[in-house]
Amino acid sequence: MLWTISGFTAPAVQKPVQKQLRMDSSKLILRNFDAEKIKAYTEQTEFSYKETPPDQDSLWARFWRWFWNWFTGVLENKTSGTFIKYGIIVALAALVAYIIIKAMGLDLKIFTGKSKMVEIPYSESLENIHEINFSGELDKAIATGNYRLGVRLLYLHALKVMNDHQLINWQPEKTNQIYIEELTDPVKRKHFGELTTQFEYIWYGEFFINKESFAEVKKDFDTFNGRRT
Amino acid sequence: MFNKRTDLTQLNTAVEQIRETLGKIIVGQKDTIDFLIAGLLADGHILLEGVPGVAKTLSAKLVAKSIDASFSRIQFTPDLMPSDVLGTSVFDPRNAAFEYRKGPIFGHIILVDEINRAPAKTQSALFEVMEERQITVDGHTYLMDEPFMVLATQNPIEQEGTYRLPEAQLDRFLFKIEVKYPSLEEETAILLNQHQHRLDDSLKAVQPVLSIDQVKSCRAIIKGLHVEPKLIEYVAKITHETRNNKSLYLGASPRASLAMVNAAKAFAAMQGRDFVTPEDIIKVATPVLTHRIMLTPDKEMEGLTTNDVIAQIIQKIEIPR
Numbered sequence: 038m039l040w041t042i043s044g045f046t047a048p049a050v051q052k053p054v055q056k057q058l059r060m061d062s063s064k065l066i067l068r069n070f071d072a073e074k075i076k077a078y079t080e081q082t083e084f085s086y087k088e089t090p091p092d093q094d095s096l097w098a099r100f101w102r103w104f105w106n107w108f109t110g111v112l113e114n115k116t117s118g119t120f121i122k123y124g125i126i127v128a129l130a131a132l133v134a135y136i137i138i139k140a141m142g143l144d145l146k147i148f149t150g151k152s153k154m155v156e157i158p159y160s161e162s163l164e165n166i167h168e169i170n171f172s173g174e175l176d177k178a179i180a181t182g183n184y185r186l187g188v189r190l191l192y193l194h195a196l197k198v199m200n201d202h203q204l205i206n207w208q209p210e211k212t213n214q215i216y217i218e219e220l221t222d223p224v225k226r227k228h229f230g231e232l233t234t235q236f237e238y239i240w241y242g243e244f245f246i247n248k249e250s251f252a253e254v255k256k257d258f259d260t261f262n263g264r265r266t
Numbered sequence: 267m268f269n270k271r272t273d274l275t276q277l278n279t280a281v282e283q284i285r286e287t288l289g290k291i292i293v294g295q296k297d298t299i300d301f302l303i304a305g306l307l308a309d310g311h312i313l314l315e316g317v318p319g320v321a322k323t324l325s326a327k328l329v330a331k332s333i334d335a336s337f338s339r340i341q342f343t344p345d346l347m348p349s350d351v352l353g354t355s356v357f358d359p360r361n362a363a364f365e366y367r368k369g370p371i372f373g374h375i376i377l378v379d380e381i382n383r384a385p386a387k388t389q390s391a392l393f394e395v396m397e398e399r400q401i402t403v404d405g406h407t408y409l410m411d412e413p414f415m416v417l418a419t420q421n422p423i424e425q426e427g428t429y430r431l432p433e434a435q436l437d438r439f440l441f442k443i444e445v446k447y448p449s450l451e452e453e454t455a456i457l458l459n460q461h462q463h464r465l466d467d468s469l470k471a472v473q474p475v476l477s478i479d480q481v482k483s484c485r486a487i488i489k490g491l492h493v494e495p496k497l498i499e500y501v502a503k504i505t506h507e508t509r510n511n512k513s514l515y516l517g518a519s520p521r522a523s524l525a526m527v528n529a530a531k532a533f534a535a536m537q538g539r540d541f542v543t544p545e546d547i548i549k550v551a552t553p554v555l556t557h558r559i560m561l562t563p564d565k566e567m568e569g570l571t572t573n574d575v576i577a578q579i580i581q582k583i584e585i586p587r
Contacts, residue, residue, distance in 0.1 A: 189587070213587075238541075241544075243492060
């Protein structure tokens with residue numbers, strides 16, 4: 038009984054197996070393609086894979102053929118081909134993402150956390166005060182008796198003069214009140230405030246102004262402009 | 267140099283009297299008071315929005331009391347029905363016929379308190395009366411007496427138990443005035459003025475300073491004020507831009523353009539002018555447009571407000587000069 042138990046529990050003793058490499062002693066026969074047969078095949082048109090351009094192709098068609106031959110050659114190249122393939126994949130992914138973002142109407146700067154400025158189609162200035170020929174236009178307005186326009190030109194000219202002397206920062210979207218507040222000298226501010234009131238009554242209020250009244254207004258503007266220099 | 271074309275003396279006296287009356291009880295809130303007066307003169311309805319306790323209802327009540335006109339108040343609640351506002355037909359057994367009982371909407375100055383606590387069904391009852399100054403019940407049309415003005419108050423929509431008003435109704439309000447908290451000095455002044463007095467007593471002491479005929483007369487004067495064509499174009503450009511702006515999902519309606527012109531006229535008259543300037547338009551642009559436009563969801567998530575977009579639009583459009 039004891040023998041039986043010890044017979045089951047004793048570890049098996051394995052004999053080492055000797056492995057030997059066998060030498061391949063079979064004879065190899067080197068076979069070559071028959072050069073004549075290859076030559077015969079290459080002469081057959083069925084085995085010719087080169088595209089022969091038709092003689093009547095246009096310059097444009099020949100250019101594209103050259104381009105695609107070159108492009109295929111680049112793609113087949115291991116280094117540049119891999120680079121271009123991944124480049125195309127990235128570009129296509131970016132294009133798809135762009136189309137989705139545009140289709141959803143999302144702001145592209147959403148990821149930066151700051152909203153882009155609103156685009157306004159009214160960017161064109163009605164008149165640039167730096168390009169108006171004030172003396173010529175004023176003479177024309179006076180000659181035609183358009184004193185209302187004359188007062189407007191005087192006001193715009195005063196704005197230009199103040200901007201040239203850096204007393205105000207002229208911007209088309211600023212109101213007259215903002216320009217008054219930009220003036221630091223209280224005397225000039227008061228005077229310009231009065232001129233603004235005159236301008237607003239005549240321009241926005243369309244109050245009638247005759248030659249005599251215009252002369253008074255012009256004198257007032259001249260005094261204001263003269264005070265600055 | 268400039269002869270008076272329009273006599274604004276009566277109007278300006280009335281404005282000063284209302285300012286004075288309201289100023290006795292309401293501390294600060296000068297802009298709110300001015301917009302309330304402008305709304306009254308421009309024949310518009312006003313929506314006052316603010317957190318509880320910033321004198322929205324009090325301001326509205328004071329404006330109503332400063333005019334010698336009938337005043338009624340409707341407290342909007344979640345279970346309020348349209349018939350509770352407009353009135354209803356009741357069967358009279360003596361005559362064996364239905365008799366229409368007018369609702370609280372019949373009056374000159376109507377205070378609709380906490381308007382956004384009622385659901386859309388009840389809100390819709392106000393559509394016809396706010397725009398056309400009439401109501402149609404059981405096939406009969408009843409015209410409102412002039413002046414007819416709805417002064418509504420609401421808590422911001424983020425507050426508990428409130429609903430967003432329908433766009434069609436919001437468009438019927440001339441202004442949405444955002445009533446802010448008072449400054450430290452103003453709060454101190456409120457406490458000094460009121461800690462020993464009952465507010466009810468102060469309100470009872472308020473006397474009307476303007477009759478119905480005077481209100482009608484002021485409104486007629488304002489209608490006739492001058493607006494230079496370039497300024498009309500300026501208003502149209504602002505409104506048009508709200509419809510093309512990428513930050514906005516809903517732009518302003520032509521009613522908004524008209525409201526802007528009317529409100530600018532009222533402000534011009536309050537300044538003693540019989541013509542509008544660009545400043546008047548800019549002054550009213552935000553309270554006229556802010557409740558009429560809607561942001562796109564992504565802009566809303568970014569934290570942009572309608573007031574920001576309106577400011578951007580105004581900053582980009584050239585002042586006609």
